[in-house]
Amino acid sequence: MLRLALKMLFGDTAKYLMLVVGIFFATFLIAQQSAVFCGLMRWTMATLVNVPAPLWVVDAKVEQVNETNPLRDTDVARVRSVDEVAWAMPLYSGIQRVRLANGKFKVIQLIGIDPTTFAGAPVKMIAGNLDDLRLPNTVIIDDLAVRRLASNPRDKNTYIKVGDIFEINDIEARVVGICDAMTSFTGGPYVWTTYERALQYTPASRKMLSAVIAAPRAGISPEQAALKIEEKTGMRAYTNTGFGSTPKDFGSSTVWWYVKNTGIPISFGITVVVGFIVGVAISCQTFYAFVLENIRHLGALKAMGASNGRLCSMLVLQSLTVGFIGYGIGMLVTSMFAFTALKNEQPPFFMTWHIPVIAFGVILFICSLAAMMGIWRVSRFEPAMVFRA
Amino acid sequence: MPDTDPIPQRDGHKIAVHAKGIVKTFGDGGARLTVLKNVDFDARDGEIMMLVGPSGCGKTTLLSVLAGTLRADEGDIQVFGQQLGLLKPAQVTKFRALNIGFIFQSFNLIPTLNCVENVSVPLLIQGEKTRVAEDRARHVLEQVGLGERGKHRPSQLSGGQQQRVAIARALVHEPRLVICDEPTAALDAKNGELVMDLFGSVARVPGRCVIIVTHDNRIFSYADRIAQMDDGQIIEVHDVENGQAPSFQHH
Numbered sequence: 222m223l224r225l226a227l228k229m230l231f232g233d234t235a236k237y238l239m240l241v242v243g244i245f246f247a248t249f250l251i252a253q254q255s256a257v258f259c260g261l262m263r264w265t266m267a268t269l270v271n272v273p274a275p276l277w278v279v280d281a282k283v284e285q286v287n288e289t290n291p292l293r294d295t296d297v298a299r300v301r302s303v304d305e306v307a308w309a310m311p312l313y314s315g316i317q318r319v320r321l322a323n324g325k326f327k328v329i330q331l332i333g334i335d336p337t338t339f340a341g342a343p344v345k346m347i348a349g350n351l352d353d354l355r356l357p358n359t360v361i362i363d364d365l366a367v368r369r370l371a372s373n374p375r376d377k378n379t380y381i382k383v384g385d386i387f388e389i390n391d392i393e394a395r396v397v398g399i400c401d402a403m404t405s406f407t408g409g410p411y412v413w414t415t416y417e418r419a420l421q422y423t424p425a426s427r428k429m430l431s432a433v434i435a436a437p438r439a440g441i442s443p444e445q446a447a448l449k450i451e452e453k454t455g456m457r458a459y460t461n462t463g464f465g466s467t468p469k470d471f472g473s474s475t476v477w478w479y480v481k482n483t484g485i486p487i488s489f490g491i492t493v494v495v496g497f498i499v500g501v502a503i504s505c506q507t508f509y510a511f512v513l514e515n516i517r518h519l520g521a522l523k524a525m526g527a528s529n530g531r532l533c534s535m536l537v538l539q540s541l542t543v544g545f546i547g548y549g550i551g552m553l554v555t556s557m558f559a560f561t562a563l564k565n566e567q568p569p570f571f572m573t574w575h576i577p578v579i580a581f582g583v584i585l586f587i588c589s590l591a592a593m594m595g596i597w598r599v600s601r602f603e604p605a606m607v608f609r610a
Numbered sequence: 611m612p613d614t615d616p617i618p619q620r621d622g623h624k625i626a627v628h629a630k631g632i633v634k635t636f637g638d639g640g641a642r643l644t645v646l647k648n649v650d651f652d653a654r655d656g657e658i659m660m661l662v663g664p665s666g667c668g669k670t671t672l673l674s675v676l677a678g679t680l681r682a683d684e685g686d687i688q689v690f691g692q693q694l695g696l697l698k699p700a701q702v703t704k705f706r707a708l709n710i711g712f713i714f715q716s717f718n719l720i721p722t723l724n725c726v727e728n729v730s731v732p733l734l735i736q737g738e739k740t741r742v743a744e745d746r747a748r749h750v751l752e753q754v755g756l757g758e759r760g761k762h763r764p765s766q767l768s769g770g771q772q773q774r775v776a777i778a779r780a781l782v783h784e785p786r787l788v789i790c791d792e793p794t795a796a797l798d799a800k801n802g803e804l805v806m807d808l809f810g811s812v813a814r815v816p817g818r819c820v821i822i823v824t825h826d827n828r829i830f831s832y833a834d835r836i837a838q839m840d841d842g843q844i845i846e847v848h849d850v851e852n853g854q855a856p857s858f859q860h861h
Contacts, residue, residue, distance in 0.1 A: 225720070232723070526704065526705075526735050527735045605679040607718060608715075608791045
């Protein structure tokens, strides 16, 4: 009987395709938009990934990593004075303008790190040497800058390479290395230099220290150290150990700040809700129409002795079949989108394991709802009705 | 399922279907309508019994009640010794699957299935394996002269051929009772006769009872007996001898 149920479904090509398209559309909208949202939120934490340090100490009012409220230079020493801290180094982080060889300007995320320890230096070098950053007027750029700072981003011959020179606020910057880094929320490429040189590149102001990056002593957890720093310095100390890892995680604080203070989640949320509504509307309506169209046949089966349970299992199988096929196609197309997005590094895309699982749950809900509507109709259909022409 | 009673006998004939004092009412209040008014009905083992009468006289309702697809408000129904009133709804459903074959006016073949698959449905409902059910379906399709059309879908067949497929479907699980609702209403005269010729030859066997509701006076001669209904009651039962059907005022 279940095989016949599938033949009944596949035999009605128009409705079958409509059902699959409805589920596909819902899956794609839910999964793709959620993954782009997660990717965008991940970009907000890019500085934390690109400047790895277990502790970030910032001004007491700072809630997210892209917000700078400068500290005094002496604050580095205050952090170092905390017993639970193993080391603490100054960090500059700010948006600056670069003038290219062709005279055009581009925006970059300038990072200034301690030249002695290189705390906060890029994790993975692609070309050049990190030690060369100690030479005068030198910078290390990320792989995005290679294209973004080229005079013609479409011409590979003009891509930035080690040895090339550009200007940051009229001061020469010579590229001595290229590294792999996560794209920033603002879309500007990351450029590393030493802390002192970063201050030279930046228009002067009274306070210029963006943050103090630090590490806890052995045997002290980052969270314990952060609490001690806050207690003894009055500054805000965050851990940088991964999203959601501790209540004081800077990444989590950053993401929640964007969720609460921007329209981004509402915008993406609306699209996801639209995907759900489209899925429910198309699938339930089409499946109900499919059941209505077959009600006489289902009624005949009922008269011939098919139990309500058996007819229900047929409808559930039909509904789940279109659900699985639509979900599969939806995730396949989402994967193709992901492949393109990750290759071009645009738009942001980050698929956590939760997204396909939640999308699958939503599709199961839609299929169950559609099946229940059909079951409701069939279970109330008197088999005697088939005798009425 | 409760045990069946011994099959009753009357005038030397085994009674296949016995109904006594059947009352069926639809609607409530002012819209209340009694369709079957204390109907008594017997159909014998091995016979083709026709139910005739004007539209709205309760033929189809009586057929539904006898087939167990509709529950009577009052009265007893025995089908081959089984009291339908004593069975729970699920048991009635199982009883239908095992003992009753159906032929509908509009065939009710599933359009997306081919003939073999359509005919195998009653066996699949009983839980038979697909291969066994389809082998049996092919065999019955041969019997109704459609052995070559097993792979065709209903839409590729004429009306007469579709009704022959429906006959094969009604007989494939060798039911003891076959219920037919206007089997020739959707067919022209020639196809109607062809279908009834075939039906008479394959359905009329000992141990089986066929009940047909019809308006079609051309097929009265295929009956063994004809029960005439009017206003929710059976007013007369005629024997058909030597294919000579009585003429009725309404037809």
